Amino acid sequence: MSSSIANETVGTANAKEGITLHGFLTNTWFLYAVSLCGFFFLWDRVAYLQIFGDSLARPHVVAQKLYTLSQVKFAGTNLAGHIWASTQRVLIGFGLASVIAVPLGLFMSLNQHVNALVKPIFDLFKPMPPIAWVSISILWFGIGEFSKIFIIAIGTFVPCLLNAYNGIRLIEPELYDVIRVLGGNRKDEIFQVSFPASFPAIFAGLQISLSVAWTCLLAAELMNARNGMGFLIKRGMDTHDPALVLGGMVLIAAMAWLSSLLISLLERKCCPWKRSIDNL
Amino acid sequence: MTTAGTACPPLKIHCEDISKTFIQKGHIGVPVVRDINLDVEENEFLVVLGPGQCGKSTLLRIIAGLETPDTGYVTLDGDPVTGPGPDRGLVFQGYMLFAWETVMGNVEMGLKLRGIPKKERQAIARHYIKLVGLEDFEKHYPHQLSGGMKQRVGIARAYANSPKVMLLDEPFGQLDAQTRMYMQHETARIWEHEKRTVIFVTNNIDEALFLADRIILMEGKLPGRIKKEYVIDFPRPRDHAHKSILELRAVITAETELVL
Numbered sequence: 283m284s285s286s287i288a289n290e291t292v293g294t295a296n297a298k299e300g301i302t303l304h305g306f307l308t309n310t311w312f313l314y315a316v317s318l319c320g321f322f323f324l325w326d327r328v329a330y331l332q333i334f335g336d337s338l339a340r341p342h343v344v345a346q347k348l349y350t351l352s353q354v355k356f357a358g359t360n361l362a363g364h365i366w367a368s369t370q371r372v373l374i375g376f377g378l379a380s381v382i383a384v385p386l387g388l389f390m391s392l393n394q395h396v397n398a399l400v401k402p403i404f405d406l407f408k409p410m411p412p413i414a415w416v417s418i419s420i421l422w423f424g425i426g427e428f429s430k431i432f433i434i435a436i437g438t439f440v441p442c443l444l445n446a447y448n449g450i451r452l453i454e455p456e457l458y459d460v461i462r463v464l465g466g467n468r469k470d471e472i473f474q475v476s477f478p479a480s481f482p483a484i485f486a487g488l489q490i491s492l493s494v495a496w497t498c499l500l501a502a503e504l505m506n507a508r509n510g511m512g513f514l515i516k517r518g519m520d521t522h523d524p525a526l527v528l529g530g531m532v533l534i535a536a537m538a539w540l541s542s543l544l545i546s547l548l549e550r551k552c553c554p555w556k557r558s559i560d561n562l
Numbered sequence: 563m564t565t566a567g568t569a570c571p572p573l574k575i576h577c578e579d580i581s582k583t584f585i586q587k588g589h590i591g592v593p594v595v596r597d598i599n600l601d602v603e604e605n606e607f608l609v610v611l612g613p614g615q616c617g618k619s620t621l622l623r624i625i626a627g628l629e630t631p632d633t634g635y636v637t638l639d640g641d642p643v644t645g646p647g648p649d650r651g652l653v654f655q656g657y658m659l660f661a662w663e664t665v666m667g668n669v670e671m672g673l674k675l676r677g678i679p680k681k682e683r684q685a686i687a688r689h690y691i692k693l694v695g696l697e698d699f700e701k702h703y704p705h706q707l708s709g710g711m712k713q714r715v716g717i718a719r720a721y722a723n724s725p726k727v728m729l730l731d732e733p734f735g736q737l738d739a740q741t742r743m744y745m746q747h748e749t750a751r752i753w754e755h756e757k758r759t760v761i762f763v764t765n766n767i768d769e770a771l772f773l774a775d776r777i778i779l780m781e782g783k784l785p786g787r788i789k790k791e792y793v794i795d796f797p798r799p800r801d802h803a804h805k806s807i808l809e810l811r812a813v814i815t816a817e818t819e820l821v822l
Contacts, residue, residue, distance in 0.1 A: 459628050460658050464672035464723055465648035474671065478662040555662045555703040 339525035344532065347525040357517065359509055361533075368499055368510040369537060371427065375434025376495040383439045384484055387446030392472060404443065412437030412494065413501045420505065430502040437498040438491035445487025449480030482556055485549040489542060496538040511537070574759040575602040575625065575727060579634035581785075582620055593785035594620045598634070600778065600788065602727075605757045609774035611764060613818070617786020618763045619655075622731050625761065626652050638726065648672060651720030655732040657712045659704040659719075665691060666700045668715050672723030690718040693752055710741040717752065730762045734769065743802070746772050750799060767814055771807050772800050779817060790817055 306312060322341050329340040339347070352361040359367070390397040415436050423429035457479065458471045466474065503512020511534045518526030549556070577600040583591045595617040602608050612618045623629045625636050627646040636643040638650070646652075651672075659668050666684065669691055673683035691697055694714040704712055713733055720728055733749075734742045746769055753760060753773075764770055770777050771794065779790040792814065796807060 454656075454658070456654060456656065456658050457660070459646070459652070460654070460660075460719075461671075461675070462628065462646040463626055463648075463650065463652040464675055464719075466675040470675050474660070474675070478660070481662070553662070555664075555705070557705045 337522075337524050339528055343525045344528045347523075348529045348533070351514075351529070357509060357513065364509050364511055364514055365533060365537065368503065368512065368534070369541075371430050371502075371510070372434060372492075372495045372499050372541070375431040375498070376438050376491060378431070379435040379438040380442045380488060380491060383442035384446045384487070387443040387487075388450060388477070388480065390443075391447045391450035392476060404440075408440055408444070412440075412498050416501055416505055425506040430499065430507070433502045434495050434498045437494045441490040441494060442487045445483045445490070446480060449483025449487075450476050452483070453479045481553050482549075485545065485553070488545050492541055492545060493538060496534060496541075500534060572604045573601055574604045574606070574639065575600070575761070576637045576640075577601075577621075577625065577634065578636075580621070580624060580631045580636065581633045582617075582624060582629060582631050583785075584620075595624070595631075596785040596787055598786070598788060602759055602761060605759055607753060607760045607762065607773055607775045608778065609762045609764060609770040609776070610778045610780060611767060611770045611814075612780030612786070613765055613782050615784060616780045616782055617784060618780050619731050621786065622652075622729050622761060622763050625727075626650050626729050628652075648676065648723045649726045651723055651725035651728045653713070653716045653720050653728070653730040653733045655735050657704070657709075657716050657736075659712055659715055661704050664701050664703055665696055665707070665715050665718075668704070669718045669722050671719060676723075687718075687722050690722040693721070693755065694718045695748070708741075709737050710745055713737070713745065714748070717749070721752075721756065721758075725758070727759045727761065730760065732763055732765065735765070742766075742769070747799070749773060754798070767811060767818070768802055771811055771814075772802055777814070779814060782818065790814075 325338075326340050326342075328334070329338040329343075332338075348361065351364075354360065356364075386400065390400055412433060415433050419429040419432045419436075423432060453475060457475045461471045461474055499510075500512045500515075503510045504516050507513040507516070511530050514533070515527050515530035518524065518528075518530060577598050580598040580600075581593070581596045583593045586592050598621060610618045610621065620629060624631050625643065627636075627643050627650065643650075660671065663671065666687055670683045670687035673686060678686075688697075688700070691700055694717055696711060696714055696718070699707065699711065704715065707715065716733065717730075730749075734745050737745060749762075750773060762770075762773060774792075774794045777792045777794060778788055779792070781787045781789045792810065794810070796804065800807065
């Protein structure tokens with residue numbers, strides 16, 4: 283069969299009709315299932331055969347551990363409490379940073395004086411890995427909530443600002459010509475072109491920031507915390523409980539995935555004009 | 563070179579001794595256009611023909627008011643042009659549609675910027691969307707349209723602002739040959755339907771012969787100068803392969819090759 287678009291469509295339609303062995307084996311969902319089953323099987327075998335000694339828990343043990351934690355209190359609160367403690371830190375830190383960084387980034391790219399004032403300081407701090415702030419923030423703010431939020435805010439600030447800033451700087455200058463030729467002024471250029479055109483870049487910045495936020499959270503909680511998912515991982519490590527460590531890892535991945543999904547949904551709502559890319 | 567109209571229809575655009583030099587890399591001056599004198603009559607379809615890099619787009623941007631000439635001036639209806647304005651509609655080579663607006667949002671933009679109420683401006687926009695044949699695509703976003711359709715939106719957007727002069731900067735340069743030919747027919751149809759003074763920049767001689775009342779041939783190198791001028795009075799609608807058009811095509815081609 284030749285591979286024109288028309289034939290491909292016909293091919294897809296045929297595949298839905300009858301089930302052939304080849305069709306079944308090459309079915310995408312079947313392959314997804316093979317991939318996942320294979321992974322869990324391998325994990326289970328490696329754990330069962332104690333290739334890493336007793337430091338790798340079998341998948342069902344991890345699931346069991348998480349279920350138990352959701353039922354009983356552990357270090358003062360149950361599983362939901364630990365998840366919420368971490369999520370709260372991320373939400374506050376990330377929220378604070380984005381609320382300041384995005385407008386500042388937009389402002390910097392629209393006004394060269396603001397840019398000249400802020401850019402040098404920003405460039406100075408930009409290459410600093412956010413986790414480098416962990417120790418100094420504990421020295422400054424102690425081991426309470428504030429130092430954790432501070433680290434998250436510092437870490438998320440940079441990508442938020444950078445993307446908002448570049449989002450406007452990369453706009454095709456001729457688009458401003460269109461506004462001017464149509465009779466618009468500088469204000470129209472900003473509101474009709476600069477802001478809407480920078481939306482996708484701002485959202486890309488928020489996505490990056492969010493993944494940085496979870497990283498920073500984990501670093502902060504591993505250093506010192508009395509609750510949260512990072513605390514569970516740390517406690518699992520200290521008490522040699524691999525199921526607890528892996529459980530914490532799974533949870534934090536799930537939360538990071540969920541929050542990134544929420545941003546994607548928000549973006550789809552705000553930018554219905556954006557070409558959507560599958561599987562991204 | 564001056565062009566005094568024989569029957570003297572009202573003069574729309576007048577360019578007097580326009581020269582422009584761009585400064586590159588700080589200090590090297592590149593003369594782009596030099597000593598351009600040009601008159602365009604009301605409702606005339608003027609085509610500026612020249613190869614790439616001959617200053618024709620810069621000339622158009624000067625008329626649009628997006629560039630200021632170093633010497634000389636442009637007048638529109640006798641008033642000097644000092645900057646861009648809604649009395650001159652510009653259609654861009656790269657379409658330059660607002661990706662975040664629908665077809666309707668793009669076409670009504672000029673009217674929106676001028677504060678015309680939503681209902682009124684959408685009625686006007688709808689008229690021009692229909693004129694360019696996109697009535698079924700009002701709610702589509704630019705990325706859902708083909709190149710030819712995008713430029714129809716560009717044309718409708720410029721038209722909807724009811725400019726006195728339409729400026730088109732190689733509008734079909736990015737289209738394939740088939741679509742380009744089709745868009746030329748569409749341009750002629752739209753222009754017959756709602757006559758405007760048009761300045762159309764192109765590097766395509768067939769396009770020029772098909773559309774123009776008059777062709778301005780530019781020199782093939784910088785700085786851009788007007789080399790020759792041809793009045794095209796073949797009846798419309800025209801046929802690309804008509805004998806007299808092909809004869810004139812040979813004459814203009816010979817003239818072009820001399821400079822290249």
